[in-house]
Amino acid sequence: MATPPALQTARHCPYAPPQEHTRIRDADGGVGRVTLGSGQEAWVLSRLDQIRTMLTDARFSSDRQDPNFPRFSPGGRPTGGMRPSLIELDPPAHGAARRAVVGEFTVRRMADLRPRIQEIVDEHIDAMLAGPRPADLVRDLALPVPSLVICEQLGVPYADHDFFQVRSAAVLRRDTSAEDRDRVVHELVGYLKDLIASKAEDPPDDLLGRQLAQGRDPEDVLSLAFLLLIAGHETTANMISLGVVTLLERPDELARMLEDPERTLPAIEELLRVYTIAEFANARVTTEDVEIDGVVIPAGEPVVALSNAANHDPSAFPDAERIQLDRGARNHVAFGFGIHQCLGQNLARMELQVVFDTLFRRVPTLRLATPADELPYKDDAFIYGIHELPVTWGEAA
Amino acid sequence: MTRIVAELDRCIGAGQCVLADPGAFDQREDDGTVVVLEEHPADDTAVQRARTAVDTCPSRTLSLVE
Ligand code: HEM
Ligand code: SF4
Numbered sequence: 001m002a003t004p005p006a007l008q009t010a011r012h013c014p015y016a017p018p019q020e021h022t023r024i025r026d027a028d029g030g031v032g033r034v035t036l037g038s039g040q041e042a043w044v045l046s047r048l049d050q051i052r053t054m055l056t057d058a059r060f061s062s063d064r065q066d067p068n069f070p071r072f073s074p075g076g077r078p079t080g081g082m083r084p085s086l087i088e089l090d091p092p093a094h095g096a097a098r099r100a101v102v103g104e105f106t107v108r109r110m111a112d113l114r115p116r117i118q119e120i121v122d123e124h125i126d127a128m129l130a131g132p133r134p135a136d137l138v139r140d141l142a143l144p145v146p147s148l149v150i151c152e153q154l155g156v157p158y159a160d161h162d163f164f165q166v167r168s169a170a171v172l173r174r175d176t177s178a179e180d181r182d183r184v185v186h187e188l189v190g191y192l193k194d195l196i197a198s199k200a201e202d203p204p205d206d207l208l209g210r211q212l213a214q215g216r217d218p219e220d221v222l223s224l225a226f227l228l229l230i231a232g233h234e235t236t237a238n239m240i241s242l243g244v245v246t247l248l249e250r251p252d253e254l255a256r257m258l259e260d261p262e263r264t265l266p267a268i269e270e271l272l273r274v275y276t277i278a279e280f281a282n283a284r285v286t287t288e289d290v291e292i293d294g295v296v297i298p299a300g301e302p303v304v305a306l307s308n309a310a311n312h313d314p315s316a317f318p319d320a321e322r323i324q325l326d327r328g329a330r331n332h333v334a335f336g337f338g339i340h341q342c343l344g345q346n347l348a349r350m351e352l353q354v355v356f357d358t359l360f361r362r363v364p365t366l367r368l369a370t371p372a373d374e375l376p377y378k379d380d381a382f383i384y385g386i387h388e389l390p391v392t393w394g395e396a397a
Numbered sequence: 398m399t400r401i402v403a404e405l406d407r408c409i410g411a412g413q414c415v416l417a418d419p420g421a422f423d424q425r426e427d428d429g430t431v432v433v434l435e436e437h438p439a440d441d442t443a444v445q446r447a448r449t450a451v452d453t454c455p456s457r458t459l460s461l462v463e
Contacts, residue, residue, distance in 0.1 A: 056457055095409070102410030102429035107419070265416075330413065330453050341411045341455035 004033035004041055007304065009072070010379040014242070015274055016321060017308040021046055025309045031295040034304070038071035042302040046309040048316040048333065050292055051282065054305055055338035060284035062340060064088045070283040070302035072382065075178040082189060085223035087231070087340060094339055100216060101224060102343060104153070104207050110346040113149075117354045120148050125362055129393070134369035137389040138241050141359070146236035146351055150344075154225060155206030156195065163191065168233045192225045228344070235278055236348045238378070238385025240355050243271045245372050245389065246323065247356065253325045258360055267325040268352045273332035274323050276308040277384040282336050307333045365393045399438055400462050401447055403431050407458040414459060417450035418443070431458060 008018035016022075024032035025046035032044045045051050054060050063069060065084065086097045103109070121141075128140040143165060151161055167184045170176050176184075196208060196218050203209035207228075211221045247254045247267075257263045282305035290297050297303060311332045312320040335342035342348070360366065368375075369390035376387040401421065410429025414422040421435040421443065438444040444461075451459045 056455070095406075098409050099428040099430070103425070103427050104429075105412075106410065106424040106426075106429045107412040107415040108424065330416070330449070337455045339409050339456050341409065341413075346412050346416075 004035050007034040007036050007042070007044070007072075009037065009280070011377070011384065014377055014384075015323065017276075017306070017312050021306045021309040022312070025306070025313060029293055029295070031292055031297075036070055036302070036304070037073045039074065040068075040071060040302055042070050042304050043297050044304050044306050045292060046306040046313075048310040048313045048331070051305040051307060051310045051333055052337050053292065054284065054303065055282065055333070055336060055340070057290065057338075058091060059286055059288045059290050060303060061090050061287050062088055062094075062284060063090060066285045068300050068302050069285045070304050072280055082223040082226060083219050085227040086343070087227055091339065097220070097224075098339070098343065100214065101207075101211065104210070105343055105345075105347055107346050110350045113153075113347070114350060114354065116152070117145075117149060117351055118358070120145055121354050121358050122362075125359060129363070133394070134390040134392040137244060137391045138237065138386060139388075141355070142237040142240035142244075142389070143234070145240070145355065146348075147233050149347070149351060150228060150232040153207050154228060155199065155204055155208050156229075160191070164188070164229060165233070168230050171230060188229070189222070189226060192222055192229075196221055196225065231342075232344050232347065234383055234385065235344075236351050238277050238383055239268075239271065239275065239348065239352055241386045241389045242275050242277070242384075243268070243352060243356060244359065244366075244391075245368065245375065245386065246271060246274075247360065248366065248368055249372050250323070250325070254360060257325060257356075261357060263326065264353050264357055265349065266328045268349055268356070269330050269332070270323060270325050270327050271352075272334035273311045273317070273327075273329065275384060276311045276332070276334045278334070278336075279306070279308045279384070280304065280382060282307050282333065305333070307336075363393050365395075366391055367393065398463075399444055399447070401433050401436055401438065401450075402460050402462055403433050404458050404460075405430055407456045409456045409458075411455050413453040413455065414450040417453060418446035421447060422450060 008020045030047035030050050034042055034044050036042050045054055089097055124141045124144055128135045147161055147165055167188050170184045199209050200212055203213040208221060208225055257267050284303050286297055286299050286301045288299045314320045317329060335345045369392045378385045378387055408430040410424060412424055414431055423432040423434055425432055438447045447461055451461055
Protein backbone atom coordinates (compact mmCIF):
# COMPACT_ATOMS: atom_id res chain seq x y z
CA MET A 1 0.00 0.00 0.00
CA ALA A 2 1.20 3.49 -0.79
CA THR A 3 2.47 5.63 2.06
CA PRO A 4 -0.23 8.10 3.12
CA PRO A 5 0.44 11.82 2.57
CA ALA A 6 2.25 13.82 5.24
CA LEU A 7 0.28 15.51 8.00
CA GLN A 8 0.38 19.23 7.19
CA THR A 9 1.89 21.01 10.13
CA ALA A 10 2.82 24.29 8.41
CA ARG A 11 -0.03 26.70 7.61
CA HIS A 12 0.01 28.58 4.33
CA CYS A 13 -2.82 30.82 5.52
CA PRO A 14 -2.99 31.87 9.17
CA TYR A 15 -6.82 31.78 9.21
CA ALA A 16 -7.56 28.58 7.33
CA PRO A 17 -6.75 24.89 7.72
CA PRO A 18 -4.52 23.33 5.04
CA GLN A 19 -6.39 22.18 1.91
CA GLU A 20 -5.04 18.65 2.35
CA HIS A 21 -7.01 18.50 5.59
CA THR A 22 -10.21 20.15 4.41
CA ARG A 23 -10.19 17.72 1.47
CA ILE A 24 -10.23 14.77 3.90
CA ARG A 25 -13.04 16.50 5.79
CA ASP A 26 -15.19 17.30 2.78
CA ALA A 27 -14.44 14.57 0.24
CA ASP A 28 -13.33 11.50 2.18
CA GLY A 29 -16.02 11.20 4.84
CA GLY A 30 -13.85 12.92 7.39
CA VAL A 31 -11.64 9.95 8.25
CA GLY A 32 -8.21 9.73 6.63
CA ARG A 33 -4.69 8.40 6.88
CA VAL A 34 -1.52 10.48 7.13
CA THR A 35 2.18 10.03 7.83
CA LEU A 36 3.48 11.89 10.89
CA GLY A 37 6.84 13.63 11.27
CA SER A 38 8.09 10.57 13.18
CA GLY A 39 7.35 8.31 10.18
CA GLN A 40 4.38 6.70 11.96
CA GLU A 41 1.25 6.24 9.89
CA ALA A 42 -1.79 7.61 11.71
CA TRP A 43 -5.52 8.01 11.37
CA VAL A 44 -7.02 11.49 11.28
CA LEU A 45 -10.55 12.66 12.04
CA SER A 46 -11.63 16.03 10.73
CA ARG A 47 -15.33 16.71 11.35
CA LEU A 48 -16.51 18.41 14.51
CA ASP A 49 -18.93 15.63 15.51
CA GLN A 50 -16.26 12.95 14.90
CA ILE A 51 -13.72 14.75 17.06
CA ARG A 52 -16.21 15.32 19.87
CA THR A 53 -17.02 11.60 19.74
CA MET A 54 -13.35 10.64 19.77
CA LEU A 55 -12.49 12.89 22.70
CA THR A 56 -15.37 11.61 24.85
CA ASP A 57 -14.77 7.90 24.10
CA ALA A 58 -12.60 6.03 26.63
CA ARG A 59 -11.32 3.69 23.91
CA PHE A 60 -9.11 6.59 22.78
CA SER A 61 -6.25 6.73 25.30
CA SER A 62 -3.96 9.63 26.24
CA ASP A 63 -1.14 7.32 27.36
CA ARG A 64 2.01 8.83 25.91
CA GLN A 65 4.08 5.84 27.08
CA ASP A 66 2.20 3.69 24.55
CA PRO A 67 4.59 3.14 21.61
CA ASN A 68 1.69 3.75 19.21
CA PHE A 69 0.77 7.16 20.64
CA PRO A 70 1.15 9.75 17.82
CA ARG A 71 4.61 11.33 17.66
CA PHE A 72 5.00 14.44 15.54
CA SER A 73 8.79 14.46 15.29
CA PRO A 74 11.51 11.85 15.11
CA GLY A 75 13.11 10.64 18.33
CA GLY A 76 11.70 9.63 21.67
CA ARG A 77 9.55 11.62 24.01
CA PRO A 78 11.53 13.06 26.91
CA THR A 79 9.83 12.40 30.22
CA GLY A 80 12.48 14.11 32.33
CA GLY A 81 12.11 11.12 34.64
CA MET A 82 8.72 12.44 35.78
CA ARG A 83 5.56 10.53 36.51
CA PRO A 84 2.83 10.89 33.88
CA SER A 85 0.95 14.16 34.39
CA LEU A 86 -2.77 14.87 34.16
CA ILE A 87 -2.74 15.24 30.37
CA GLU A 88 -1.31 11.70 29.92
CA LEU A 89 -3.60 9.87 32.35
CA ASP A 90 -6.67 7.81 31.45
CA PRO A 91 -9.63 7.22 33.77
CA PRO A 92 -9.88 6.52 36.62
CA ALA A 93 -6.46 8.01 37.55
CA HIS A 94 -7.20 11.12 35.48
CA GLY A 95 -10.35 12.06 37.41
CA ALA A 96 -8.62 11.99 40.78
CA ALA A 97 -5.65 14.02 39.53
CA ARG A 98 -7.89 16.59 37.85
CA ARG A 99 -10.16 17.07 40.85
CA ALA A 100 -7.15 17.62 43.06
CA VAL A 101 -6.35 20.81 41.13
CA VAL A 102 -9.36 22.02 39.14
CA GLY A 103 -10.69 24.00 42.11
CA GLU A 104 -7.74 26.34 41.44
CA PHE A 105 -9.10 27.18 37.96
CA THR A 106 -12.86 27.65 38.36
CA VAL A 107 -14.62 30.54 36.64
CA ARG A 108 -15.02 32.25 40.01
CA ARG A 109 -11.39 31.83 41.06
CA MET A 110 -10.34 33.36 37.78
CA ALA A 111 -12.68 36.31 38.33
CA ASP A 112 -11.00 36.85 41.73
CA LEU A 113 -7.67 36.97 39.93
CA ARG A 114 -8.83 39.72 37.60
CA PRO A 115 -7.54 42.73 39.60
CA ARG A 116 -4.04 41.26 39.81
CA ILE A 117 -4.06 40.40 36.10
CA GLN A 118 -5.17 43.99 35.40
CA GLU A 119 -2.19 45.35 37.37
CA ILE A 120 0.23 43.10 35.53
CA VAL A 121 -1.21 44.10 32.15
CA ASP A 122 -1.11 47.82 33.03
CA GLU A 123 2.49 47.64 34.20
CA HIS A 124 3.56 45.96 30.99
CA ILE A 125 1.70 48.47 28.82
CA ASP A 126 3.31 51.34 30.81
CA ALA A 127 6.73 49.85 30.23
CA MET A 128 6.06 49.35 26.52
CA LEU A 129 4.83 52.94 26.09
CA ALA A 130 7.91 54.24 27.92
CA GLY A 131 10.21 52.37 25.51
CA PRO A 132 11.23 52.97 21.89
CA ARG A 133 8.86 52.62 18.90
CA PRO A 134 8.26 50.23 17.27
CA ALA A 135 7.99 47.77 20.13
CA ASP A 136 7.73 44.00 19.92
CA LEU A 137 4.36 43.23 21.47
CA VAL A 138 5.25 39.55 21.86
CA ARG A 139 8.28 40.34 24.01
CA ASP A 140 6.76 43.28 25.89
CA LEU A 141 3.23 42.03 26.59
CA ALA A 142 2.06 38.73 25.10
CA LEU A 143 4.77 36.51 26.63
CA PRO A 144 5.45 38.13 30.01
CA VAL A 145 1.80 38.51 31.09
CA PRO A 146 0.72 34.83 31.07
CA SER A 147 4.17 33.82 32.23
CA LEU A 148 4.04 36.11 35.26
CA VAL A 149 0.47 35.09 36.07
CA ILE A 150 1.16 31.35 36.09
CA CYS A 151 4.48 31.76 37.91
CA GLU A 152 2.77 33.83 40.65
CA GLN A 153 0.00 31.28 40.96
CA LEU A 154 2.42 28.40 41.31
CA GLY A 155 4.69 30.38 43.60
CA VAL A 156 7.76 30.60 41.35
CA PRO A 157 9.89 33.65 42.26
CA TYR A 158 9.82 36.33 39.55
CA ALA A 159 13.62 36.43 39.39
CA ASP A 160 13.48 32.98 37.81
CA HIS A 161 11.01 33.87 35.07
CA ASP A 162 13.52 34.46 32.28
CA PHE A 163 14.91 31.04 32.99
CA PHE A 164 11.44 29.57 32.37
CA GLN A 165 10.55 31.58 29.30
CA VAL A 166 13.67 30.66 27.38
CA ARG A 167 13.38 26.99 28.25
CA SER A 168 9.67 26.47 27.72
CA ALA A 169 9.94 28.14 24.31
CA ALA A 170 12.72 25.70 23.41
CA VAL A 171 10.64 22.68 24.50
CA LEU A 172 7.76 23.76 22.28
CA ARG A 173 9.77 24.63 19.16
CA ARG A 174 9.62 21.90 16.56
CA ASP A 175 13.20 22.48 15.37
CA THR A 176 14.79 21.98 18.79
CA SER A 177 17.14 18.98 18.57
CA ALA A 178 16.44 15.94 20.71
CA GLU A 179 19.58 16.54 22.82
CA ASP A 180 18.70 20.18 23.45
CA ARG A 181 15.16 19.26 24.39
CA ASP A 182 16.41 16.64 26.85
CA ARG A 183 18.82 19.08 28.43
CA VAL A 184 16.21 21.83 28.76
CA VAL A 185 13.58 19.51 30.24
CA HIS A 186 16.20 18.27 32.67
CA GLU A 187 17.04 21.83 33.80
CA LEU A 188 13.38 22.75 34.29
CA VAL A 189 12.68 19.57 36.24
CA GLY A 190 15.74 20.10 38.46
CA TYR A 191 14.61 23.62 39.27
CA LEU A 192 11.02 22.60 40.04
CA LYS A 193 12.18 19.70 42.24
CA ASP A 194 14.19 22.10 44.39
CA LEU A 195 11.31 24.58 44.49
CA ILE A 196 8.82 21.92 45.63
CA ALA A 197 11.25 20.56 48.21
CA SER A 198 11.68 24.09 49.60
CA LYS A 199 7.88 24.35 50.02
CA ALA A 200 7.39 20.92 51.63
CA GLU A 201 8.39 21.79 55.19
CA ASP A 202 5.88 24.59 55.73
CA PRO A 203 3.64 24.71 52.62
CA PRO A 204 2.99 28.35 51.58
CA ASP A 205 -0.42 29.55 50.37
CA ASP A 206 0.22 29.15 46.65
CA LEU A 207 -0.92 26.47 44.21
CA LEU A 208 2.06 24.17 44.77
CA GLY A 209 1.94 24.72 48.53
CA ARG A 210 -1.77 23.88 48.63
CA GLN A 211 -1.20 20.67 46.66
CA LEU A 212 1.45 19.65 49.19
CA ALA A 213 -0.77 20.65 52.12
CA GLN A 214 -3.53 18.38 50.68
CA GLY A 215 -1.05 15.55 51.12
CA ARG A 216 -0.30 15.04 47.43
CA ASP A 217 2.88 13.15 46.65
CA PRO A 218 5.70 15.62 45.74
CA GLU A 219 6.41 13.51 42.64
CA ASP A 220 2.87 14.12 41.39
CA VAL A 221 3.11 17.82 42.28
CA LEU A 222 6.30 17.96 40.20
CA SER A 223 4.69 16.61 37.03
CA LEU A 224 1.70 18.92 37.59
CA ALA A 225 3.96 21.96 38.02
CA PHE A 226 5.85 21.12 34.86
CA LEU A 227 2.64 20.67 32.88
CA LEU A 228 1.14 23.95 34.10
CA LEU A 229 4.27 25.93 33.28
CA ILE A 230 4.53 24.53 29.77
CA ALA A 231 0.80 24.51 28.97
CA GLY A 232 0.01 27.94 30.39
CA HIS A 233 2.91 29.94 29.00
CA GLU A 234 3.08 30.20 25.27
CA THR A 235 -0.46 29.16 24.41
CA THR A 236 -2.05 32.28 25.86
CA ALA A 237 0.84 34.42 24.55
CA ASN A 238 0.18 33.21 21.03
CA MET A 239 -3.54 33.94 21.30
CA ILE A 240 -2.75 37.47 22.55
CA SER A 241 -0.53 38.27 19.57
CA LEU A 242 -2.77 36.63 16.97
CA GLY A 243 -5.77 38.39 18.53
CA VAL A 244 -4.11 41.82 18.47
CA VAL A 245 -3.27 41.45 14.77
CA THR A 246 -6.78 40.26 13.91
CA LEU A 247 -8.46 43.07 15.82
CA LEU A 248 -6.15 45.79 14.43
CA GLU A 249 -6.93 44.53 10.93
CA ARG A 250 -10.68 44.95 11.58
CA PRO A 251 -11.06 48.48 12.96
CA ASP A 252 -14.85 48.57 12.55
CA GLU A 253 -15.38 45.32 14.42
CA LEU A 254 -12.83 46.35 17.03
CA ALA A 255 -14.71 49.62 17.59
CA ARG A 256 -17.96 47.66 18.05
CA MET A 257 -16.27 45.31 20.49
CA LEU A 258 -14.97 48.23 22.55
CA GLU A 259 -18.42 49.84 22.77
CA ASP A 260 -19.71 47.00 24.91
CA PRO A 261 -17.57 44.94 27.31
CA GLU A 262 -20.03 42.05 26.86
CA ARG A 263 -18.66 41.62 23.34
CA THR A 264 -15.10 40.73 24.33
CA LEU A 265 -15.72 37.14 25.43
CA PRO A 266 -17.60 36.11 22.27
CA ALA A 267 -14.79 37.71 20.22
CA ILE A 268 -12.25 35.62 22.16
CA GLU A 269 -14.20 32.43 21.40
CA GLU A 270 -14.16 33.32 17.72
CA LEU A 271 -10.40 33.96 17.77
CA LEU A 272 -9.87 30.63 19.55
CA ARG A 273 -11.95 28.85 16.91
CA VAL A 274 -10.34 30.51 13.91
CA TYR A 275 -6.74 29.92 14.98
CA THR A 276 -7.03 26.60 16.88
CA ILE A 277 -3.42 27.10 17.95
CA ALA A 278 -3.04 23.83 19.89
CA GLU A 279 -4.45 21.62 17.16
CA PHE A 280 -2.01 18.76 17.67
CA ALA A 281 -2.63 18.49 21.40
CA ASN A 282 -5.72 16.46 20.52
CA ALA A 283 -4.00 13.15 19.80
CA ARG A 284 -4.83 9.67 21.10
CA VAL A 285 -4.09 5.94 20.69
CA THR A 286 -6.90 3.38 20.37
CA THR A 287 -7.12 0.63 23.00
CA GLU A 288 -9.87 -1.31 21.16
CA ASP A 289 -11.31 -1.41 17.63
CA VAL A 290 -13.50 1.67 17.16
CA GLU A 291 -15.92 2.37 14.34
CA ILE A 292 -16.29 6.00 13.29
CA ASP A 293 -18.84 6.74 10.55
CA GLY A 294 -18.43 3.28 9.04
CA VAL A 295 -14.62 3.16 9.21
CA VAL A 296 -13.06 0.71 11.68
CA ILE A 297 -9.93 1.97 13.37
CA PRO A 298 -8.21 -1.10 14.85
CA ALA A 299 -6.87 -1.25 18.41
CA GLY A 300 -3.35 0.11 18.98
CA GLU A 301 -3.45 2.79 16.27
CA PRO A 302 -2.36 6.44 16.53
CA VAL A 303 -5.19 8.92 15.90
CA VAL A 304 -4.90 12.69 15.45
CA ALA A 305 -7.88 15.04 15.60
CA LEU A 306 -7.59 17.69 12.89
CA SER A 307 -9.19 20.23 15.19
CA ASN A 308 -8.44 23.17 12.94
CA ALA A 309 -10.31 21.55 10.04
CA ALA A 310 -13.15 20.69 12.46
CA ASN A 311 -13.31 24.25 13.78
CA HIS A 312 -13.81 25.36 10.17
CA ASP A 313 -16.34 22.62 9.45
CA PRO A 314 -19.11 24.34 7.44
CA SER A 315 -21.73 21.91 8.73
CA ALA A 316 -21.02 23.10 12.30
CA PHE A 317 -20.12 26.76 11.71
CA PRO A 318 -22.06 28.56 8.97
CA ASP A 319 -19.74 30.59 6.74
CA ALA A 320 -16.93 28.99 8.71
CA GLU A 321 -14.03 30.64 6.86
CA ARG A 322 -15.23 34.11 7.81
CA ILE A 323 -14.07 35.67 11.07
CA GLN A 324 -17.20 36.99 12.76
CA LEU A 325 -16.32 38.38 16.15
CA ASP A 326 -19.95 38.27 17.27
CA ARG A 327 -20.54 34.69 16.11
CA GLY A 328 -20.89 33.58 19.71
CA ALA A 329 -20.13 29.89 19.05
CA ARG A 330 -18.59 28.03 21.96
CA ASN A 331 -18.92 24.52 20.55
CA HIS A 332 -15.41 24.65 19.01
CA VAL A 333 -12.64 22.27 20.09
CA ALA A 334 -9.79 24.79 20.43
CA PHE A 335 -9.46 23.80 24.11
CA GLY A 336 -10.08 20.15 23.24
CA PHE A 337 -13.15 18.25 24.39
CA GLY A 338 -13.89 15.41 26.80
CA ILE A 339 -12.22 14.85 30.14
CA HIS A 340 -8.94 16.49 29.10
CA GLN A 341 -10.51 19.74 27.96
CA CYS A 342 -8.12 22.52 28.91
CA LEU A 343 -7.77 22.96 32.65
CA GLY A 344 -6.52 26.53 32.20
CA GLN A 345 -9.23 27.67 29.77
CA ASN A 346 -10.87 30.10 32.15
CA LEU A 347 -7.51 31.57 33.09
CA ALA A 348 -6.69 31.97 29.41
CA ARG A 349 -10.07 33.63 28.75
CA MET A 350 -9.54 36.04 31.65
CA GLU A 351 -6.03 37.00 30.52
CA LEU A 352 -7.16 37.56 26.94
CA GLN A 353 -10.14 39.57 28.13
CA VAL A 354 -8.05 41.90 30.30
CA VAL A 355 -5.44 42.39 27.60
CA PHE A 356 -7.92 43.16 24.80
CA ASP A 357 -10.13 45.34 27.02
CA THR A 358 -7.14 47.36 28.23
CA LEU A 359 -4.69 47.61 25.35
CA PHE A 360 -6.96 49.17 22.70
CA ARG A 361 -8.56 51.59 25.18
CA ARG A 362 -5.27 52.76 26.62
CA VAL A 363 -3.49 52.93 23.25
CA PRO A 364 -6.15 53.93 20.70
CA THR A 365 -3.50 54.77 18.08
CA LEU A 366 -1.91 51.31 18.30
CA ARG A 367 -1.05 49.94 14.85
CA LEU A 368 1.09 47.29 13.17
CA ALA A 369 4.60 48.41 12.20
CA THR A 370 4.88 45.47 9.78
CA PRO A 371 2.03 44.50 7.41
CA ALA A 372 0.00 41.55 8.75
CA ASP A 373 0.92 39.30 5.83
CA GLU A 374 4.65 39.85 6.38
CA LEU A 375 4.69 38.88 10.07
CA PRO A 376 6.81 35.89 11.13
CA TYR A 377 4.10 33.31 11.85
CA LYS A 378 5.17 30.20 13.79
CA ASP A 379 5.13 27.59 11.09
CA ASP A 380 7.94 25.75 12.86
CA ALA A 381 6.29 25.33 16.26
CA PHE A 382 3.99 22.78 17.83
CA ILE A 383 1.67 25.58 18.96
CA TYR A 384 0.73 28.17 16.32
CA GLY A 385 1.46 31.85 16.91
CA ILE A 386 3.68 34.76 15.89
CA HIS A 387 7.38 35.02 16.76
CA GLU A 388 7.52 38.81 16.77
CA LEU A 389 4.87 41.52 16.49
CA PRO A 390 6.25 45.01 15.79
CA VAL A 391 3.72 47.67 16.78
CA THR A 392 3.79 51.43 17.06
CA TRP A 393 1.49 54.21 18.33
CA GLY A 394 1.05 57.98 18.60
CA GLU A 395 1.71 60.46 15.75
CA ALA A 396 3.20 58.99 12.59
CA ALA A 397 6.99 59.54 12.65
CA MET B 398 -41.37 20.71 33.29
CA THR B 399 -37.77 20.81 32.00
CA ARG B 400 -35.17 19.81 34.56
CA ILE B 401 -31.35 20.00 34.50
CA VAL B 402 -29.65 16.78 35.61
CA ALA B 403 -25.93 16.57 36.46
CA GLU B 404 -24.10 13.25 36.76
CA LEU B 405 -21.56 14.56 39.21
CA ASP B 406 -19.03 11.76 38.91
CA ARG B 407 -18.48 12.72 35.25
CA CYS B 408 -17.78 16.42 35.90
CA ILE B 409 -14.21 17.62 35.27
CA GLY B 410 -14.75 21.22 36.34
CA ALA B 411 -14.28 22.87 32.96
CA GLY B 412 -16.77 25.61 33.84
CA GLN B 413 -18.40 25.75 30.39
CA CYS B 414 -21.79 25.54 32.09
CA VAL B 415 -21.00 28.59 34.25
CA LEU B 416 -20.03 30.52 31.13
CA ALA B 417 -23.29 29.48 29.47
CA ASP B 418 -25.45 30.52 32.41
CA PRO B 419 -23.86 31.90 35.59
CA GLY B 420 -27.33 32.18 37.11
CA ALA B 421 -28.03 28.47 36.80
CA PHE B 422 -24.60 26.93 37.43
CA ASP B 423 -21.70 27.37 39.81
CA GLN B 424 -18.62 25.32 40.69
CA ARG B 425 -17.65 23.96 44.08
CA GLU B 426 -14.71 25.69 45.75
CA ASP B 427 -12.74 22.55 46.51
CA ASP B 428 -12.96 20.24 43.51
CA GLY B 429 -14.45 22.55 40.88
CA THR B 430 -17.41 20.28 40.17
CA VAL B 431 -20.74 21.69 39.08
CA VAL B 432 -23.44 22.98 41.40
CA VAL B 433 -26.84 23.34 39.73
CA LEU B 434 -28.38 26.52 41.17
CA GLU B 435 -31.55 26.54 39.10
CA GLU B 436 -32.77 23.03 38.46
CA HIS B 437 -35.81 24.19 36.49
CA PRO B 438 -35.11 26.75 33.77
CA ALA B 439 -37.78 29.39 34.24
CA ASP B 440 -38.50 30.39 30.63
CA ASP B 441 -37.51 29.74 27.01
CA THR B 442 -34.33 31.83 27.20
CA ALA B 443 -33.26 29.92 30.29
CA VAL B 444 -33.94 26.61 28.51
CA GLN B 445 -31.88 27.86 25.57
CA ARG B 446 -28.97 28.70 27.88
CA ALA B 447 -29.28 25.30 29.57
CA ARG B 448 -29.09 23.65 26.12
CA THR B 449 -25.85 25.53 25.41
CA ALA B 450 -24.49 24.30 28.74
CA VAL B 451 -25.46 20.70 27.88
CA ASP B 452 -23.90 20.98 24.43
CA THR B 453 -20.64 22.63 25.51
CA CYS B 454 -20.05 20.52 28.63
CA PRO B 455 -16.98 18.52 27.55
CA SER B 456 -17.57 15.55 29.82
CA ARG B 457 -21.27 15.06 29.02
CA THR B 458 -22.16 15.60 32.65
CA LEU B 459 -25.35 17.55 31.98
CA SER B 460 -28.65 16.62 30.41
CA LEU B 461 -32.13 18.08 30.15
CA VAL B 462 -35.13 15.94 31.00
CA GLU B 463 -38.68 16.93 30.20
C1 HEM C 1 -5.43 29.97 24.75
C2 HEM C 1 -4.69 29.23 25.46
C3 HEM C 1 -4.77 27.72 25.55
C4 HEM C 1 -5.12 26.79 24.62
C5 HEM C 1 -5.54 27.02 23.17
C6 HEM C 1 -5.03 25.48 25.26
C7 HEM C 1 -5.34 24.28 24.64
C8 HEM C 1 -5.44 23.05 25.28
C9 HEM C 1 -5.91 21.82 24.67
C10 HEM C 1 -6.33 21.66 23.22
C11 HEM C 1 -5.91 20.85 25.63
C12 HEM C 1 -6.38 19.40 25.48
C13 HEM C 1 -5.27 18.40 25.39
C14 HEM C 1 -5.77 16.97 25.28
O1 HEM C 1 -6.94 16.72 24.97
O2 HEM C 1 -4.96 16.06 25.49
C15 HEM C 1 -5.41 21.47 26.85
C16 HEM C 1 -5.23 20.80 28.05
C17 HEM C 1 -4.64 21.38 29.15
N1 HEM C 1 -4.30 22.72 29.32
FE1 HEM C 1 -4.57 24.20 27.98
N2 HEM C 1 -4.64 25.65 26.56
C18 HEM C 1 -4.47 27.00 26.79
C19 HEM C 1 -4.10 27.61 27.98
C20 HEM C 1 -3.80 26.94 29.14
C21 HEM C 1 -3.42 27.55 30.38
C22 HEM C 1 -3.33 29.05 30.62
C23 HEM C 1 -3.17 26.52 31.26
C24 HEM C 1 -2.73 26.53 32.70
C25 HEM C 1 -2.55 27.48 33.45
C26 HEM C 1 -3.42 25.28 30.58
C27 HEM C 1 -3.31 24.04 31.15
C28 HEM C 1 -3.76 22.86 30.57
C29 HEM C 1 -3.74 21.57 31.25
C30 HEM C 1 -3.23 21.27 32.65
C31 HEM C 1 -4.31 20.63 30.36
C32 HEM C 1 -4.53 19.13 30.61
C33 HEM C 1 -5.89 18.91 31.22
C34 HEM C 1 -6.23 17.44 31.40
O3 HEM C 1 -5.58 16.58 30.82
O4 HEM C 1 -7.19 17.15 32.14
N3 HEM C 1 -3.80 25.57 29.29
N4 HEM C 1 -5.15 22.81 26.61
S1 SF4 D 1 -19.27 22.20 31.89
FE1 SF4 D 1 -19.58 20.08 32.48
S2 SF4 D 1 -17.58 19.40 33.19
FE2 SF4 D 1 -17.54 21.62 33.18
S3 SF4 D 1 -18.12 22.21 35.25
FE3 SF4 D 1 -19.95 22.24 34.02
S4 SF4 D 1 -20.82 20.21 34.33
FE4 SF4 D 1 -18.71 20.07 35.01
